[in-house]
Amino acid sequence: MTALIEIASPASGSRPRKGAGGRWGWLLLPAVALLAVLFLVPLGLMAWRSVTEPVPGAGNYSWFLTSDVALATLVRTLTVGAAVTLVTLLLSYPYAYLMTMVGARARIWLTLLVLLPFWTSLMVRTFAWVVLLQDNGVVNQLLGTVGLGPLQLIRTPAGVVIGMSQVLMPFMVLPLYAVMSGIDRRLLDAAQGMGARPAIAFLRVFVPLSLPGVGAGALTVFITSLGFYVTPALLGSPDQALISQQIFTQVNGLLAWGRGGAMGVVLLAVTLVLLGLVGVVLRITRTRGGAR
Amino acid sequence: MSAETSLIKARGARIELAQVRKEYADSVAVDDVSLVVEPGEFMTLLGPSGSGKTTTLNIIAGFTTATSGTLTVGGKQMQDLPPHRRDIGMVFQHYALFPHMTVAENVAFPLKQRKVPKARRAEMVEAALETVRLGGYGHRRPRELSGGQQQRVALARAVVYEPSVLLMDEPLGALDKKLRESLQLEIKRVHQEVGSTFVFVTHDQEEALVLSDRIAVFNDGGIQQVGTASELYEKPQSLFVAEFLGESSTVRGRVEPDGDDSCLRVGDRTVLAAGRLAKGSAAAVVVRPEHLRVQPVAEPVGPGVNALPARVTQEIYLGSGRKLELALPDGTVLLAREQADRLSGVRHGDEVTVVWDVERGVLLDDASGTTHPPTSGDRIPVAAAEKSGR
Ligand SMILES: Nc1ncnc2c1ncn2[C@@H]1O[C@H](COP(=O)(O)OP(=O)(O)OP(=O)(O)O)[C@@H](O)[C@H]1O
Ligand SMILES: [Mg+2]
Numbered sequence: 001m002t003a004l005i006e007i008a009s010p011a012s013g014s015r016p017r018k019g020a021g022g023r024w025g026w027l028l029l030p031a032v033a034l035l036a037v038l039f040l041v042p043l044g045l046m047a048w049r050s051v052t053e054p055v056p057g058a059g060n061y062s063w064f065l066t067s068d069v070a071l072a073t074l075v076r077t078l079t080v081g082a083a084v085t086l087v088t089l090l091l092s093y094p095y096a097y098l099m100t101m102v103g104a105r106a107r108i109w110l111t112l113l114v115l116l117p118f119w120t121s122l123m124v125r126t127f128a129w130v131v132l133l134q135d136n137g138v139v140n141q142l143l144g145t146v147g148l149g150p151l152q153l154i155r156t157p158a159g160v161v162i163g164m165s166q167v168l169m170p171f172m173v174l175p176l177y178a179v180m181s182g183i184d185r186r187l188l189d190a191a192q193g194m195g196a197r198p199a200i201a202f203l204r205v206f207v208p209l210s211l212p213g214v215g216a217g218a219l220t221v222f223i224t225s226l227g228f229y230v231t232p233a234l235l236g237s238p239d240q241a242l243i244s245q246q247i248f249t250q251v252n253g254l255l256a257w258g259r260g261g262a263m264g265v266v267l268l269a270v271t272l273v274l275l276g277l278v279g280v281v282l283r284i285t286r287t288r289g290g291a292r
Numbered sequence: 293m294s295a296e297t298s299l300i301k302a303r304g305a306r307i308e309l310a311q312v313r314k315e316y317a318d319s320v321a322v323d324d325v326s327l328v329v330e331p332g333e334f335m336t337l338l339g340p341s342g343s344g345k346t347t348t349l350n351i352i353a354g355f356t357t358a359t360s361g362t363l364t365v366g367g368k369q370m371q372d373l374p375p376h377r378r379d380i381g382m383v384f385q386h387y388a389l390f391p392h393m394t395v396a397e398n399v400a401f402p403l404k405q406r407k408v409p410k411a412r413r414a415e416m417v418e419a420a421l422e423t424v425r426l427g428g429y430g431h432r433r434p435r436e437l438s439g440g441q442q443q444r445v446a447l448a449r450a451v452v453y454e455p456s457v458l459l460m461d462e463p464l465g466a467l468d469k470k471l472r473e474s475l476q477l478e479i480k481r482v483h484q485e486v487g488s489t490f491v492f493v494t495h496d497q498e499e500a501l502v503l504s505d506r507i508a509v510f511n512d513g514g515i516q517q518v519g520t521a522s523e524l525y526e527k528p529q530s531l532f533v534a535e536f537l538g539e540s541s542t543v544r545g546r547v548e549p550d551g552d553d554s555c556l557r558v559g560d561r562t563v564l565a566a567g568r569l570a571k572g573s574a575a576a577v578v579v580r581p582e583h584l585r586v587q588p589v590a591e592p593v594g595p596g597v598n599a600l601p602a603r604v605t606q607e608i609y610l611g612s613g614r615k616l617e618l619a620l621p622d623g624t625v626l627l628a629r630e631q632a633d634r635l636s637g638v639r640h641g642d643e644v645t646v647v648w649d650v651e652r653g654v655l656l657d658d659a660s661g662t663t664h665p666p667t668s669g670d671r672i673p674v675a676a677a678e679k680s681g682r
Contacts, residue, residue: 187390189355189375193376193378194402194453195405195453196376197376205390
């Protein structure tokens with residue numbers, strides 16, 4: 001989790017010193033208590049059940065690691081998460097950039113537009129996507145008029161990625177906008193004054209300075225996407241389920257609490273390892289050239 | 293910047309601004325500015341805050357598009373040329389260092405854009421950093437430097453590729469006096485070695501006098517006067533320039549033409565000065581403090597000399613002499629300076645006669661009732677003005 005904190009803090013800001021907050025540490029108490037009761041305790045129970053049910057031992061984990069279906073689901077979940085992250089990044093980067101360029105009024109409208117998904121229920125929106133993406137839905141009719149044959153969108157991972165991207169876009173746009181609006185545009189002028197073409201100035205100056213926003217947005221979107229249930233259930237196909245659907249099936253359908261718990265623990269472990277790797281890579285790129 | 297590290301043998305380019313004007317929605321930042329900077333010249337833009345100096349630099353660099361007027365650099369029309377194709381270096385008032393790059397990467401940036409080979413680049417970067425006395429700081433990030441050090445990095449980054457024109461917007465503003473003086477010398481040396489045309493913006497008049505070949509005095513978006521330091525000091529063409537540069541004493545009144553010289557009516561007295569203005573117009577005579585003399589009321593006044601009654605309201609010891617503040621009957625305050633070896637006997641509170649030779653007074657139009665006399669903090673130390681006036 002240190003990786004998360006590190007990426008979320010803008011590169012230019014210095015991190016607060018350890019221990020400096022000692023006097024105010026008690027302010028954290030309510031949040032820590034809440035987390036402990038509502039998050040850590042259930043998590044511990046899940047982990048406990050994964051090694052005790054139905055019989056004590058690592059049986060649930062060996063099942064997971066030898067089950068092709070379970071492993072494929074894990075890989076599919078991570079892949080869909082990565083795809084969603086990429087799609088939201090590609091859509092959000094220009095959007096957030098536009099937000100920093102327009103006037104105050106237009107910026108309010110653009111912000112409202114990106115927050116719009118929060119105002120309707122997830123279920124309603126997902127059903128709207130079902131209507132749009134079905135085989136004779138609006139999207140396929142539009143594709144037909146431009147000569148592209150009907151595409152199988154619903155009940156495919158592509159449909160899931162589309163639906164999840166729309167839901168998660170605000171989590172990408174907002175951190176990107178926050179970081180981009182803090183970038184001094186005059187630096188781009190300076191770069192051009194020194195002979196850089198506008199595109200080069202953008203790539204060498206603006207993009208690197210916006211990376212903290214990319215990191216924060218990508219992490220939020222990726223991690224959130226791993227737990228999605230409703231969207232893949234409605235837009236995806238049952239034989240290409242994501243891990244949360246599988247857990248649901250194990251726990252709710254088969255009453256296999258142990259297996260469900262094991263899947264949850266593995267997902268958590270894999271996520272932490274991935275984040276750790278990202279953190280290491282970022283630290284290497286950041287100190288490269290800055291090392292004494 | 294030794295000869296073997298120089299990228300191109302830069303020759304300064306001639307800069308020509310003609311009737312340049314820049315309007316913003318609700319204001320005019322630059323109004324009808326025409327200025328020629330000769331190749332290799334060191335031109336300083338001097339003026340109060342908000343007078344359009346930065347805007348003028350930005351127009352030359354291409355970051356701001358003029359509303360009207362023309363700009364040529366090295367004989368080439370610049371209006372439609374984007375900044376990256378102008379070969380103009382700029383040091384910004386706000387440094388504009390890239391926070392995500394080290395100091396060395398910052399200085400190397402313009403070289404990279406010019407495709408200078410890597411090994412050569414490192415050499416030139418180190419040389420430029422040495423020039424601003426930051427050798428060995430290459431690995432640091434800008435945020436790990438003090439304000440003055442950051443400003444020096446910006447300076448190194450602007451001189452490292454020896455552009456034909458170098459624009460500097462108050463590059464020494466954040467430095468202490470000692471560092472500023474040593475960097476002034478560095479800038480002067482770089483100017484002589486590189487031979488680029490320099491356009492330099494400053495608030496600091498002493499700095500302008502030390503560095504410049506010529507100075508353009510800005511006020512309210514327009515150029516008041518362009519000239520060498522001594523021209524501006526000795527032959528100001530407007531009351532603004534006279535009062536902005538150095539210390540001056542101003543006597544205001546109305547013109548009464550009288551023979552060859554113009555005659556200014558000041559209360560119930562008249563004052564003579566060189567030059568003429570339209571009869572009846574509001575005018576002022578400006579005299580430098582070193583040209584005012586103070587004598588006891590009883591002493592007779594010689595020919596060719598203006599005399600006004602006054603009272604000594606302040607006596608300031610300067611070491612090399614003293615400064616007297618004198619109040620005329622109408623409240624006008626004049627400044628007189630006396631050398632230590634020629635002190636008059638007058639004291640604080642004495643009624644005296646203040647006198648000066650007619651040809652020492654400059655007659656100037658006082659139509660601009662809007663011109664604000666500068667605060668004393670803006671004034672040139674007169675010693676410096678005299679030094680460069682010779
Ligand atoms: N982008 C802008 N929009 C509107 N007005 C502007 C803009 N930029 C500058 N101005 C105005 O133009 C005038 C000249 O500004 P400029 O920055 O050239 O002054 P300056 O002489 O550099 O002042 P300083 O010495 O304080 O840096 C000011 O009145 C300023 O308010
Ligand atoms: Mg300025």
